[in-house]
Amino acid sequence: MSVTKSAHKTAHEAQCACHAAEAPDPLAPEPFRVVEVKQEIEGCNTLIVEPETDEAKKLCMYAPGQFHMIYAFGQGEVPISISGDPAHSNRLVFTIMGVGPVSDALTRLKEGDKVGLRGPFGNHWPVEKAAGRDVLLVAGGLGLAPLRPAIYSILAKRDLFSRVMLLYGTRKAESILFQDQLAEWNKHMEMNVSVTVDTADEHWGGHVGLVTELIKETNFSPSRTIAMICGPEVMMRFSAGALLERGMKANQVYVSMERNMKCAVGLCGRCQYGPYFMCKDGPIFSFDQVEHLYKVREV
Amino acid sequence: MKDAMPAVCIDRADFDSVIKALAGDGYNVVGPVLREGAIIYDEISGVSDLPEGWGDEQEAGTYRTVKRNDKALFGHNSGQQAWKKFLYPSRERLWSAQGDNAEFKIEPNAETPPKYAFVGVHACDLRAIEIQDIVFMNPETADPRYGKRREGAFIVAVNCAQSAKTCFCAAMGTGPRAESGFDLSLTEIIEANAHYFVATVGSARGETLMQKIKSRPATDADLQAAATRTENAQKQQVRSLDREGVKELLFSSYSDAHWDKIAERCLSCANCTMVCPTCFCSKTEDTTDLSGNHADRWRLWDSCFTVDFSYIHGGSIRKQVASRYRQWMTHKLASWIDQFGTSGCVGCGRCITWCPVGIDITEEAKVFREEKMDPRLRGDDEVVKGTKQ
Ligand SMILES: Cc1cc2nc3c(=O)[nH]c(=O)nc-3n(C[C@H](O)[C@H](O)[C@H](O)COP(=O)(O)OP(=O)(O)OC[C@H]3O[C@@H](n4cnc5c(N)ncnc54)[C@H](O)[C@@H]3O)c2cc1C
Ligand code: SF4
Ligand code: SF4
Numbered sequence: 211m212s213v214t215k216s217a218h219k220t221a222h223e224a225q226c227a228c229h230a231a232e233a234p235d236p237l238a239p240e241p242f243r244v245v246e247v248k249q250e251i252e253g254c255n256t257l258i259v260e261p262e263t264d265e266a267k268k269l270c271m272y273a274p275g276q277f278h279m280i281y282a283f284g285q286g287e288v289p290i291s292i293s294g295d296p297a298h299s300n301r302l303v304f305t306i307m308g309v310g311p312v313s314d315a316l317t318r319l320k321e322g323d324k325v326g327l328r329g330p331f332g333n334h335w336p337v338e339k340a341a342g343r344d345v346l347l348v349a350g351g352l353g354l355a356p357l358r359p360a361i362y363s364i365l366a367k368r369d370l371f372s373r374v375m376l377l378y379g380t381r382k383a384e385s386i387l388f389q390d391q392l393a394e395w396n397k398h399m400e401m402n403v404s405v406t407v408d409t410a411d412e413h414w415g416g417h418v419g420l421v422t423e424l425i426k427e428t429n430f431s432p433s434r435t436i437a438m439i440c441g442p443e444v445m446m447r448f449s450a451g452a453l454l455e456r457g458m459k460a461n462q463v464y465v466s467m468e469r470n471m472k473c474a475v476g477l478c479g480r481c482q483y484g485p486y487f488m489c490k491d492g493p494i495f496s497f498d499q500v501e502h503l504y505k506v507r508e509v
Numbered sequence: 510m511k512d513a514m515p516a517v518c519i520d521r522a523d524f525d526s527v528i529k530a531l532a533g534d535g536y537n538v539v540g541p542v543l544r545e546g547a548i549i550y551d552e553i554s555g556v557s558d559l560p561e562g563w564g565d566e567q568e569a570g571t572y573r574t575v576k577r578n579d580k581a582l583f584g585h586n587s588g589q590q591a592w593k594k595f596l597y598p599s600r601e602r603l604w605s606a607q608g609d610n611a612e613f614k615i616e617p618n619a620e621t622p623p624k625y626a627f628v629g630v631h632a633c634d635l636r637a638i639e640i641q642d643i644v645f646m647n648p649e650t651a652d653p654r655y656g657k658r659r660e661g662a663f664i665v666a667v668n669c670a671q672s673a674k675t676c677f678c679a680a681m682g683t684g685p686r687a688e689s690g691f692d693l694s695l696t697e698i699i700e701a702n703a704h705y706f707v708a709t710v711g712s713a714r715g716e717t718l719m720q721k722i723k724s725r726p727a728t729d730a731d732l733q734a735a736a737t738r739t740e741n742a743q744k745q746q747v748r749s750l751d752r753e754g755v756k757e758l759l760f761s762s763y764s765d766a767h768w769d770k771i772a773e774r775c776l777s778c779a780n781c782t783m784v785c786p787t788c789f790c791s792k793t794e795d796t797t798d799l800s801g802n803h804a805d806r807w808r809l810w811d812s813c814f815t816v817d818f819s820y821i822h823g824g825s826i827r828k829q830v831a832s833r834y835r836q837w838m839t840h841k842l843a844s845w846i847d848q849f850g851t852s853g854c855v856g857c858g859r860c861i862t863w864c865p866v867g868i869d870i871t872e873e874a875k876v877f878r879e880e881k882m883d884p885r886l887r888g889d890d891e892v893v894k895g896t897k898q
Contacts, residue, residue, distance in 0.1 A: 233653040237603050237808075238615055283606060283613050284797040284804035309822045323610045470821050472793045475650035476848075479790030480811075480818060482840065484760075485847035506763045508832035 236475045239281045239326025240266035242302070244319050251385050254307040254352070255317045256293065259325060260300065269327055270299050274337055274359030275466060275494050278329030279474050280304065282315035289471045289489075290316075291356035292330065296363055302327070305355035305387065331474040332493050335360040336464055340436035344373040346428070348449050350421055350441020351380050354387045356466055357440050365400050374401040375428060379421030379445070382407050383414045404428065421445065425452040432457035438494075440466040447504055450497050460498035467493050467500075484509055514710040517724035518731055519695075521704035524582070525556040527665070527693075528628060530721045536626035536663055539595060541585060546574055548588040550595075553628065560585060567673035567858065570867030579699050583629050586673035587857045591786030592634055593641060595625050596658050599810045603654075603793070606804040613804075622654070626663040630691065632684030633676075633855040635666055637786030639690055643849045644789050663714060666691035670738035672745040675858030677871055680749035683855040685742040693718065696735035707735040748861075750842075750871045751878065752852065759843040762877050763835065771873060772831035774866045779812035781860035781868075782837065787845075787853050790818070813837050838870060 241262040248256045261267040269278065272292055281287040294303025308317035319325065337360055345364060349357050357376075364371055376395070380386050386405060396403040404424050406417035417424065421441075437453050439446045446465045453463050467488055472478040474489040481488035484503045486495070503509045519527065531538045532554065540553040543560040553559065564577040564584040577584045605616045630638070638659075645655035666687035669676075678684030687694050692715035695706040707727050710716045727735075762768075782788045792811040797804045811818055813836045819826035827833045845853030854870065861869045 233651060233656060235604070235617060235653050236650045237652070237806075238617060241615070281606075283608065283610050284795060284801065286793065286795040287806075319610065324608075324613055326606070326613075326615060468821055469826070470817075470819055472791065476647070477645065477650065477652055477789070477791070478793075478811075479813070479840075480792075482836070482844065485844040487848065503763075508827045508829060509763065509836075 236328070237473060237477075239279070239287070239328050240269055242266055242269075242325050242327050244321055244323045244325060245301070247319065247321055250305060250387050253317065254305065254387070255319075256303060256305045257316070257319060257325075258294070259302050259304070259327070262324075266327070267300070269329055270302055272296060272302075272330035272359075273334035274363050275335040275356060276330035276332050277356070277474075277493065278302065278304070278327050278331065279471075280306075280316060281326030281328075282312055282319070283324070283326075285315040286312040287326070287328075287472075288312045288316070289331075289468075289474060291466075291493075293355040293358045294362075295366075296359050297366060305352070305358075307352050328474065331489055333491070335438050335466075335494060336436060336496075337363050340364070340438075341367075341370045343371065344430050344435040345371050345375070346430055346435050346437040346453075347374075347376045348421060348425065348437060348439040348441070348453075349376065349378045350439075350445035350449075351385065352387070353439075353441030353445075353466070354378055357438060358388065360438060361395070361401070365395070368400055372434070373430065375430060376401055376403045377406075377421055377424040377428060378403065379406045379408070379424070379441075382409055383411075383416075420448070422448045422452045425449060425456065430456075432462075435462060437463045438466075439464065443467070450501075450504075454497075460501050461496050463497040464494055465497060465500065467495060514716055514719070516707055516709045516727040516732060516735075517719065518727050519706045519708050519722060519724045521582075521706070523723045524706060526722055527718070528553060528555055530718055531626040531628070531663060531665075534626075534663075534718070535624055537623045538626045538628060540628035541583070541588070543574065547572065548574060548585045549590045550588075550592065550627075550629075556582065559583075559629075564671070565673065567675045567862045568867075569675065569861050569869045570864055572862050580704065581670070581697055581699055583667045583695075583697050584671065586669070586671070586676060587631060587633065587859050587862075589784050589859060589863050591784065591857070591859070592627055592630060592638060593786055593789075595623075595627070596638065596662065597641060597645065597655055597789065601654065601808050603806045603808050605806070607802065609802060618654070622657040622661065624661040625658065626665065628665040629667045630664050630687070631667060631669055631678075631857075632687040633678040633681070633857040634786055635664065635687050635690050636683040636855045637857065638664075640787045640849065640851055640853065640855070641789060643851065663718075664691045664693075666694040666711075668694060668696040668735070668739045669742040670697060672742045673858060673862070674747055675861040676742075676746050677748040677750055677856040677858060679743045679746050679856070680871075681752065681852060681854060681856030686739040691715070696738055698731070698734050698738065700734075705731075707731050748858070748869075748871045750854070750856065750874050755852075755874060755878075756843040756846050758874075758877055758881060759839045761881070763839075765877065765880065767873075767876055767880065768831040768835045771834050771868060772829065774868055775830050775834050776865060777814045777830045777833055778865060779814040780863045780865065781870075782812040782814060783810065784859040784863045785841075786857055786859070787841075787855065788812070792817070813840070834868075838873065841870070842874065 242259040246258040293305040308314040469481040669685040841853040
């Protein structure tokens with residue numbers, strides 16, 4: 211499912227000159243207000259934003275894994291995945307790491323500030339497909355944020371799924387996102403949470419090593435599992451490889467990809483990946499769609 | 510609408526009235542003009558602005574205007590410019606914002622779109638416009654700026670009576686004769702003691718225009734003369750591209766070593782993408798005025814040959830020139846088919862002419878094909894499925 215503003219327009223309305231004047235502009239943002247800012251880890255904030263108009267309200271209906279383009283006044287616009295609970299249809303939640311001019315500007319925003327939003331864009335995690343099966347969520351670093359809406363959706367209907375496991379790897383203990391929630395989810399046994407860090411000091415009591423090691427150690431039945439992976443591309447490549455080695459089929463494994471993106475509606479051409487537009491055909495792909503491209507450098 | 514009105518002939522002496530009538534109807538009339546040794550597209554106010562008696566010679570990496578031995582008004586081939594510069598300007602304001610972080614308002618670009626009449630659109634370029642229509646007017650994500658300019662545009666096609674050495678529209682199935690998509694189409698006929706245009710009306714707008722123009726019914730001989738002209742143009746084409754299975758060919762060539770060979774010559778200058786009439790990739794730019802309270806968002810043409818094009822935090826995806834050329838050619842001839850249901854190449858030959866080192870997409874396509882046919886030359890064949898699934 212891909213929900214775009216103009217999804218309900220007929221071909222006639224969009225193409226006929228008599229409607230051209232009222233045609234909505236897919237490149238014009240809608241106004242949102244920042245109502246809460248929470249620092250997650252160093253340089254990374256979660257923003258909760260609320261729509262300012264009825265038109266903006268429509269942007270709050272989304273499926274887990276979708277993203278918006280967020281505009282910071284005068285700075286620019288960048289793609290950011292939704293990290294909130296899809297059940298809340300009156301607000302949107304984003305977890306943003308400052309890595310450059312626009313993302314930095316977004317992490318500097320304060321309560322009461324305004325942003326412009328377009329979206330939601332892209333396809334979504336295969337939550338429905340996972341019903342009745344084991345679910346293995348594999349996150350690397352900031353990749354936990356785009357997976358969180360899927361976690362909320364799964365836990366909201368926990369009975370529909372068999373075992374639910376989250377394997378989460380970060381560089382160091384200080385970069386673990388959503389720590390309180392991780393503990394909460396694990397405590398109630400709704401989801402088995404395993405966390406590993408690449409490097410640790412003596413205060414860390416947990417697993418040290420790559421997330422692929424957790425994949426090797428985790429107990430799940432490959433034939434009845436759906437895996438959803440989100441993180442840096444190398445991490446996804448090795449994780450998908452490890453899952454295939456465990457006997458999963460490529461069409462049971464899903465990855466969420468990132469590419470440079472300016473428009474999110476297939477007009478800027480930048481997010482192409484082989485035959486795909488990341489913004490429309492992705493960002494989530496079943497691994498059998500992209501396995502052959504993963505083998506080629508610099509696609 | 511097509512064929513509703515039988516073909517007519519407009520005498521060369523009356524052709525000025527076509528341009529004047531379009532201008533009179535409020536169109537911003539643009540057509541070919543000779544400027545600084547090249548034929549480009551710009552505003553015209555009458556027939557005297559057209560490059561009468563001028564043609565061109567083209568080869569890979571070479572373009573030269575030459576005097577013709579007749580007084581043809583449309584005796585030229587594709588120049589370095591395409592009509593996309595009007596329908597999809599190289600720099601355009603998307604919208605503005607007024608205010609600051611705490612409170613701002615998005616204001617749409619209020620400029621009224623120009624109403625263009627394009628005079629002299631070759632068949633390949635007509636198809637290129639239709640291809641950009643598919644990109645920019647897809648109902649779900651239509652770009653209203655492009656749409657408004659396109660809806661208003663009046664198109665006078667010109668069927669080519671000659672081809673450049675770089676042309677291969679016949680191979681791509683786009684020309685040299687324009688079959689549809691125009692308001693009016695012309696074939697220029699120059700004979701010992703006659704100079705006229707065989708005109709076909711393609712729309713109601715075209716029919717209304719023709720009511721203001723002095724013309725006579727076309728005879729069978731006129732139609733035959735027109736057909737001969739375009740047949741000649743087709744016969745002159747020395748380049749071709751085998752479209753059969755070219756998508757599968759390129760999708761199975763991602764790891765071919767030949768990309769590195771091309772990259773030894775390619776300067777990654779982006780000329781090919783700038784001159785290509787179908788290339789549509791863009792970047793955005795955000796600017797603020799000195800007060801900081803007024804921001805504009807701009808869209809600019811961009812190219813898959815730049816390093817920034819594929820930049821994501823941590824570095825560019827396509828660091829090597831080979832990957833960038835591969836992206837361009839694979840997009841044109843293969844992924845475009847999956848994305849938009851058509852090839853992204855119309856065979857205008859511009860990328861061949863304007864490549865400073867003369868890289869030729871038709872030649873490169875041949876190399877990949879020959880390699881695939883010769884098992885001794887076959888590269889990494891593992892990657893065979895590129896098609897969307
Ligand atoms: C589908 C998708 C979802 C994303 N979700 C999140 C998220 O939830 N949280 C988060 O912090 N970041 C996310 N990102 C990455 C985020 O968009 C980039 O960090 C951001 O674009 C960097 O922009 P910048 O101008 O601050 O920095 P710079 O690094 O200076 O980038 C300059 C420009 O390059 C492009 N660019 C750079 N990095 C990326 C990138 N990784 N992806 C796409 N375009 C890029 C952008 O157009 C950017 O404006 C996501 C990216 C994509 C494609
Ligand atoms: S790829 Fe070259 S020949 Fe084909 S349409 Fe573009 S510029 Fe013309
Ligand atoms: S192929 Fe030619 S025109 Fe295109 S980027 Fe390379 S050198 Fe420039």
